[in-house]
Amino acid sequence: MTLGDIxxxxxxxxxxxxxxxxxxxxxxxxxSLYIFVALKDGPVRFNALRRQIDGISxxxxxxTLRQLERDGLISRTHFPTIPPRVDYELTAxxxxxLAPVMALMTWADSNRDVIEQARWQYDQxx
Amino acid sequence: MTLGDIxxxxxxxxxxxxxxxxxxxxxxxxxSLYIFVALKDGPVRFNALRRQIDGISxxxxxxTLRQLERDGLISRTHFPTIPPRVDYELTAxxxxxLAPVMALMTWADSNRDVIEQARWQYDQxx
DNA sequence: ATAGAGTAGTATCAAATTGTGACCAACCCT
DNA sequence: AGGGTTGGTCACAATTTGATACTACTCTAT
Numbered sequence: 001m002t003l004g005d006i007x008x009x010x011x012x013x014x015x016x017x018x019x020x021x022x023x024x025x026x027x028x029x030x031x032s033l034y035i036f037v038a039l040k041d042g043p044v045r046f047n048a049l050r051r052q053i054d055g056i057s058x059x060x061x062x063x064t065l066r067q068l069e070r071d072g073l074i075s076r077t078h079f080p081t082i083p084p085r086v087d088y089e090l091t092a093x094x095x096x097x098l099a100p101v102m103a104l105m106t107w108a109d110s111n112r113d114v115i116e117q118a119r120w121q122y123d124q125x126x
Numbered sequence: 127m128t129l130g131d132i133x134x135x136x137x138x139x140x141x142x143x144x145x146x147x148x149x150x151x152x153x154x155x156x157x158s159l160y161i162f163v164a165l166k167d168g169p170v171r172f173n174a175l176r177r178q179i180d181g182i183s184x185x186x187x188x189x190t191l192r193q194l195e196r197d198g199l200i201s202r203t204h205f206p207t208i209p210p211r212v213d214y215e216l217t218a219x220x221x222x223x224l225a226p227v228m229a230l231m232t233w234a235d236s237n238r239d240v241i242e243q244a245r246w247q248y249d250q251x252x
Numbered sequence: 253a254t255a256g257a258g259t260a261g262t263a264t265c266a267a268a269t270t271g272t273g274a275c276c277a278a279c280c281c282t
Numbered sequence: 283a284g285g286g287t288t289g290g291t292c293a294c295a296a297t298t299t300g301a302t303a304c305t306a307c308t309c310t311a312t
Binding site: 017019020021022023024025027028029030032033054069070071072073093096097099100101103104105106107108109111112114115116117118119121122123 | 143145146147148149150151153154155156158159160180195196197198199219222223225226227229230231232233234235237238240241242243244245247248249
């Protein structure tokens with residue numbers, strides 16, 4: 001068997017790609033993946049997410065959470081206490097996305113040396 | 127078994143996350159995933175990619191291809207003919223990333239109705 | 253009593269990223 | 283000779299993201 005023969009699970013061939021694009025553009029943006037991973041073990045509060053996801057601004061965290069909520073991937077629970085408390089949690093649909101997302105994370109983790117070296121080699125030849 | 131008990135493949139718990147972030151930020155940008163999918167069946171020429179990936183600009187295609195090449199995920203082959211011909215192709219490492227990427231695509235494809243509906247519902251309540 | 257920190261945001265403006273259209277050189281076809 | 287193809291690059295405009303400050307309220311420490 002050559003590498004070219006490997007079969008991958010594919011979406012139906014002639015599917016209209018636009019809706020898929022709209023979904024992927026949400027998942028594959030700068031922050032969504034990290035929010036996903038941060039929520040994998042259960043509900044997390046807003047500022048806890050902010051501390052956990054290094055480098056995210058309050059603004060982008062709010063915006064990205066709203067979009068994920070709109071897509072039904074996470075749920076937002078507001079407790080009207082003082083100080084306010086807002087929990088974010090993966091929905092059932094969101095959890096079903098966790099498997100492919102974690103597969104991607106795992107790939108990235110186990111291939112970082114290879115990529116690091118490829119970058120170094122590329123930069124040598126300019 | 128409750129949903130909370132599902133175990134996902136995880137990168138080593140205390141791994142330094144920065145290199146993983148650098149890799150994911152490349153994969154999870156606006157165009158890389160689509161380039162990946164476009165190359166899944168074999169080498170494709172520059173302008174063929176441009177036609178296949180709807181909405182990408184020549185500039186972003188060039189930039190993204192260079193970055194993927196730097197990471198060793200795709201290879202670039204230049205044929206000095208007239209008119210010039212440049213083939214882009216997944217490397218072995220690139221192909222190993224294809225499985226998780228296609229899993230993501232497949233998820234997006236099979237969940238688009240659910241997400242479409244969630245969006246509609248969210249927009250109703252504003 | 254008062255200063256400081258924490259809560260979950262919003263508003264405003266600057267900085268970075270991405271898109272747009274023009275341009276290139278070398279050829280082929282009519 | 284004019285128009286089309288190839289794979290780019292360049293300058294500039296539009297969009298997206300980031301940084302900083304601000305909100306209103308409470309609890310804790312000085």
